[in-house]
Amino acid sequence: MNHALLFDEDFVAPNRAVLRGRRLKHIRSVLGASLGDQLPVGRVNGLMGSGEVIKLTDSEAELLVNLDQQPPSPLPLSLFLAMPRPKMFRRILQTSATLGIKDIWLINSYKVEKSFWQTPWLSDEHLQENLTLGLEQAKDTNMPKVHIRKLFKPFVEDELPSLLQGKVALVAHPGTATPCPTYLNKPAALCVGPEGGFTSYEVGKLEEAGCQGVHLGPRILRVETAVPVLVSRLFDACL
Numbered sequence: 001m002n003h004a005l006l007f008d009e010d011f012v013a014p015n016r017a018v019l020r021g022r023r024l025k026h027i028r029s030v031l032g033a034s035l036g037d038q039l040p041v042g043r044v045n046g047l048m049g050s051g052e053v054i055k056l057t058d059s060e061a062e063l064l065v066n067l068d069q070q071p072p073s074p075l076p077l078s079l080f081l082a083m084p085r086p087k088m089f090r091r092i093l094q095t096s097a098t099l100g101i102k103d104i105w106l107i108n109s110y111k112v113e114k115s116f117w118q119t120p121w122l123s124d125e126h127l128q129e130n131l132t133l134g135l136e137q138a139k140d141t142n143m144p145k146v147h148i149r150k151l152f153k154p155f156v157e158d159e160l161p162s163l164l165q166g167k168v169a170l171v172a173h174p175g176t177a178t179p180c181p182t183y184l185n186k187p188a189a190l191c192v193g194p195e196g197g198f199t200s201y202e203v204g205k206l207e208e209a210g211c212q213g214v215h216l217g218p219r220i221l222r223v224e225t226a227v228p229v230l231v232s233r234l235f236d237a238c239l
């Protein structure tokens, strides 16, 4: 946690917030905070700054908050991700939020097991929790939006083409002829397959919708590795 993300419900006055639970534990046991310390904070979908510890007990920390810095720019990327297995899902979600992706679409694919859609990690509460962890890691405040589409064909035929308008649209698929572009730095859409990959039928449908197949070389990467590698090729984080 490189800053604590504050939600509306944490504020007890316009410039005072109270932290409990995970964030309190982190402040006490990892940061070893004491009264008077300035801690990095950010308000969800708002500014970042610092919070002075003005009260600290076993059950809560009260911060006097001063927010005056913009969060980092969002990545102009829509990520269309075949629903990963639950064990990997949380990590991929957190990583996506840390990388600055704000528009995440969880889609179905032939090789997505039906049971993956039953995971409790898809509840609004757990999605927010994992996205928060990703934003706190990055020092960002803008909460990504997650959309869930459990049917591949209607989504790709009826919705995807309009979502790709004005964007460079890519589907990462090993063995395709075109290497993934580098330093694109313009609005893009990226489809990433499941553990077993997209089928050739699915790649064909994604191409029909407007995506171009791209590869990352001969090594097959896990989804959790492929996403950051793709993002760092497409967008220069140092700009």
Ligand code: SAM
Pocket (backbone or CB within 6 Å): 171, 172, 173, 174, 175, 191, 192, 193, 194, 195, 196, 197, 198, 214, 215, 216, 217, 218, 219, 220, 221, 222, 223, 226
């Ligand atoms: N056996 C599967 C295949 O050949 O498609 C491997 C799937 S890989 C574990 C999961 C996803 O990560 C792929 O569907 C693709 O989107 C992305 N990916 C991993 N390695 C890649 C590579 N070398 N080139 C392009 N995409 C890759």
